Amino acid sequence: MRHEERTSTSAKLLYRPIGLTSSIVAGIAAGQVFKQVWKRVSAGEGADAPRALESEYSMKEVLAAAAVQGAIFAVVKALVDRGGARAFQRATGEWPGD
Template sequence: MMTKKEKGSKSAKMLYRPIGLASSILSGVIAGIVFKKVWEKVSHSDGAPKALKSEFGLGQVLVAAAVQGAIYAGVKALVDRGGARLFQRATGEWPGD
């Protein structure tokens, strides 16, 4: 038997889905911008090494990918957490529980 809290949490999750999708897109865009700026500062070059560009070594490509992944994960966590807090303030329910 479901309690009121469980029913509310299920509806909160459903209501949060469009917000979660939008925040994922937003975090990807923000992370891309942040990565580009960080890479330009660190490497003093215009673009990050791409896996299919022959002028970059495997080590360079892997470092760029690791930095990009770390930035994306951090930005996504910040945006997701912020979106969940805003949702909780608006509805009184936490969307992830």
């Protein structure tokens, strides 16, 4: 379902600080979710995800960790962005995007 009404410039400007704040919160939340997921799929409680410049991990391990982290970040960010936009629309009557 597409909205045919265009968002006013003032609504877009008003939403910017909300969107920026929600993006920061989404990044923090995604990092925490990833840490919990990685603990469950990795060997050991204290195991951190492999980083690209850590030579003790294979390329396969590094890429797998990066793919999981990227997917989690994208999903969490989409959920937070969409939820923020809906809350903004309920409060103002205008959708902040488009």
